[in-house]
Amino acid sequence: MQDESKSTKTFQKDKVFFQGIYDVLPLLIPVVPFGIIYGVLGIELGLSPLVTFCSSFIIFGGASQLVLVNLFSAGASPLVILGSVSVVNSRHLLYSAVLSQFINKLNLPWRLTLGYLMTDQAFSVSYRYFANNKHEHSHFHMFGSGLTLWLIWQISTLSGILLGSIIPEELGLEFTIPLTFVSLLVYEFRKLDYVIVMLVSGFISILTFNLPFKAYIIISAIIGLITAYLINQKLKVKTK
Amino acid sequence: MIWILVVTAGIITFCLRYSMIAFIKPETLSETTKKVLTYVPSAVFPAMIFPAVLFNEQGQLYYENNVQILAILFAIVVGYLSKNTLITILAGLIFYWLLIFI
Numbered sequence: 001m002q003d004e005s006k007s008t009k010t011f012q013k014d015k016v017f018f019q020g021i022y023d024v025l026p027l028l029i030p031v032v033p034f035g036i037i038y039g040v041l042g043i044e045l046g047l048s049p050l051v052t053f054c055s056s057f058i059i060f061g062g063a064s065q066l067v068l069v070n071l072f073s074a075g076a077s078p079l080v081i082l083g084s085v086s087v088v089n090s091r092h093l094l095y096s097a098v099l100s101q102f103i104n105k106l107n108l109p110w111r112l113t114l115g116y117l118m119t120d121q122a123f124s125v126s127y128r129y130f131a132n133n134k135h136e137h138s139h140f141h142m143f144g145s146g147l148t149l150w151l152i153w154q155i156s157t158l159s160g161i162l163l164g165s166i167i168p169e170e171l172g173l174e175f176t177i178p179l180t181f182v183s184l185l186v187y188e189f190r191k192l193d194y195v196i197v198m199l200v201s202g203f204i205s206i207l208t209f210n211l212p213f214k215a216y217i218i219i220s221a222i223i224g225l226i227t228a229y230l231i232n233q234k235l236k237v238k239t240k
Numbered sequence: 241m242i243w244i245l246v247v248t249a250g251i252i253t254f255c256l257r258y259s260m261i262a263f264i265k266p267e268t269l270s271e272t273t274k275k276v277l278t279y280v281p282s283a284v285f286p287a288m289i290f291p292a293v294l295f296n297e298q299g300q301l302y303y304e305n306n307v308q309i310l311a312i313l314f315a316i317v318v319g320y321l322s323k324n325t326l327i328t329i330l331a332g333l334i335f336y337w338l339l340i341f342i
Contacts, residue, residue: 055249089256
């Protein structure tokens with residue numbers, strides 16, 4: 001009897017884990033070329049293959065890795081480099097705040113693992129899963145999505161380092177990056193309040209794009225969230 | 241030098257990711273805060289979309305003959321209709337390729 005209940009439990013975990021992998025698959029289309037581009041660029045800008053490869057699992061954040069190698073090769077000071085990396089990645093503070101509601105109850109090894117695996121994509125697909133599926137094994141979803149992204153990121157960086165630019169530049173695959181973020185918002189396109197927040201954030205990002213340290217991301221995000229707060233206060237007054 | 245930078249950047253990035261998991265106790269979050277947090281994707285992702293589409297490598301706005309704008313609008317329409325991540329990415333990319341190759 002006990003064995004049986006145990007086996008259904010493992011089955012559940014497997015299922016959730018594979019669901020995480022399945023949900024993140026479409027997002028690998030942009031991750032693969034991006035990883036290759038990073039590998040190629042690291043070498044082109046004069047980093048050793050080892051540094052280029054290791055940075056992909058020490059930092060594990062595409063945009064910030066690109067910022068780091070670009071600034072380093074341009075001879076920027078360490079303070080500027082680390083400042084930029086911090087500002088570019090500060091959006092993870094927000095992801096962390098969102099996910100804390102779902103993963104805080106887990107033990108320390110789990111929290112550390114999922115913290116390390118937190119990327120735009122894993123956050124996005126697994127947050128959607130957490131919000132719709134409240135059960136004790138839901139964190140296996142993020143383990144599946146995060147681990148898949150992690151593995152593919154390492155493999156594609158390595159391919160870029162070893163094989164060079166195997167993807168023709170004419171394909172314009174940088175475009176898949178904004179495309180990814182559009183595809184992650186599709187569930188919100190029918191909700192007017194969310195669309196207003198998107199437009200405000202997008203508009204602010206255009207205005208603030210040329211600020212130093214790539215601060216436009218976090219500034220747009222914060223103004224977007226203030227807008228969300230204000231909309232909700234208005235809605236509350238109306239319903240009262 | 242580069243190693244110190246990479247490792248420090250890695251530690252900073254991990255701390256940013258882990259910070260709120262470490263500090264926030266879910267029961268202390270008010271309903272309003274929880275509600276506002278549901279807007280995080282809508283508040284962050286457009287800042288990764290708009291500049292990537294509208295600015296060139298020199299950091300200047302460009303919209304004349306900018307096929308990326310057309311392709312991203314197409315992807316938005318497809319996303320709105322399909323509510324599907326894979327279809328949105330594929331449709332946007334294929335439409336973009338049609339625009340640049342034909």
